[in-house]
Amino acid sequence: MSTPRRVLVIGGGAAGNAATILLRRAGIDVDLVEAKDDWNATAGSGITLQGNALRVLRELGVWEEVKAAGFPFGSVGITAPDGTVLHVQRDLRTGGDDLPATVGMQRPRLQQILIDAVRAAGATVRLGTTATILDQDATGVTVRLSDGREHRYDLVIAADGLGSATRAQIGIADKPEPTGMAIWRVAAPRPAGVQHTDLAYGGPAFIAGYCPTSDTTLYAYVVEKNRDRASIPPESYAEEMVRLASAYGGAWPEITATITDPAKVNYTWFDRLLVEGAWHRGRVVLVGDAAHCCPPTMAQGAALSLEDSWVLAQMLIASDTWDDELLQAYYERRIARVRPVVEGSVQIGRWQLDGVRDADVPGLMARTMTMLRELP
Incomplete structure (x- = not known):
């Protein structure tokens, strides 16, 4: 130069x-x-x-x-709403074979x-x-x-x-522009059995999923149709996420038991x-x-x-x-x-x-x- x-x-x-x-x-x-x-x-x-x-x-x-x-991992699980594992799919290593397919953080x-x-x-x-x-x-x-x-x-x-x-x-x-969907997210302790992302389709939400982010933590999310933000007071965020997530099995009961602080729950529209x-x-x-x-x-x-x-x-x-x-x-x-x-x-x-x-x-x-x- x-x-x-x-x-x-x-x-x-x-x-x-x-x-x-x-x-x-x-x-x-x-x-x-x-x-x-x-x-x-x-x-x-x-x-x-x-x-x-x-x-x-x-x-x-x-x-x-x-x-x-x-937390590196290389697959994603598809489950029924009750937690039954339907399929585990190996992820493509989009960064090349010398890097993990995915890292949650x-x-x-x-x-x-x-x-x-x-x-x-x-x-x-x-x-x-x-x-x-x-x-x-x-x-x-x-x-x-x-x-x-x-x-x-x-x-x-x-x-x-x-x-x-x-x-x-x-x-x-x-x-x-909003796409019509919204997501609830929260950080939580990682149940020992969670080794990769699991996604449940169906139930009261479009998707209920979680991703391990370290040896001891994960983040969990629930996707639904977007709602008027003004109709959801921030102090109800934990209650709202638990209400949706409680319909899901597998690791979800252990996760939802930790969702108690509304300040730690995030609600965002998809754009x-x-x-x-x-x-x-x-x-x-x-x-x-x-x-x-x-x-x-x-x-x-x-x-x-x-x-x-x-x-x-x-x-x-x-x-x-x-x-x-x-x-x-x-x-x-x-x-x-x-x-x-x-x-x-x-x-x-x-x-x-x-x-x-x-x-x-x-x-x-x-x-x-x-x-x-x-x-x-």
Whole structure:
């Protein structure tokens, strides 16, 4: 690279942290701003990381820590609502044969590993800070931070999530749309017999499942048709999740006995977003949930976000010219991979909402996962 470069990353989630680590490793100056004072270090219950996510985490240099903190496994069980195991399916190793098919993790633990890696990389981090795009030209972007100071950057990477303020600031009108489903999530102790994800279809919910996240923990979830959030007071969250989950057998009675604190239960609608045409305007470019999101029916949200940052960083590092052509090439490389995952994830949910009993969910999943095994 012929001249020093300076990049602003807006958002300190998985995508923003990954972009920061990779660019700093290449010697590029990076400022990272995150709106939350705590850097989201305690948010969330659990996360399912499939092989293609693990592949990027290995590139970030944190794979050994992830492996030690998480729970690797290689199959998924399909059960009846009463807990009877109907089938155990081996998962495809989308990250290659030298990585597990899946690792379950406590989401705060993954975030802390990435935070530590960002700090070690030497990025400038400003927490409790937002950014406003003031203007830009062919050479860079002028940004005002919420502390009132203005800065000039060669590139701005918007990794500020599903409700991205940056996306709107640069004139991209796309917004997330609800798919009609919602999910209850909670972290809980792991019953000894839980060795992989189990999914029960039917009963009072569309899906009741859980994923081990360490030797001692798991996260459990129940998916239903979305309801008006205003009709569910937060103090009832534990009661509501227990009401739904109590219809399920197997490990569920042991899990539901621990769901007592409504503050530890999360209720979220499923959304869909896929920005079309380009993920940039000038020298401001979207990554992760700011550009796309989908229901977690394929457990690919974090993986696609991590891939975005990996691909974009590779392209930026390899080029002396950061221009419209380069950023459009990034979009075209990613959209071909992201679109089938977004559309497939939404389709699985639609089949459930519509009560389609002969839907080819296994076939759709197999085709998509086979595609994801290829390098992004």
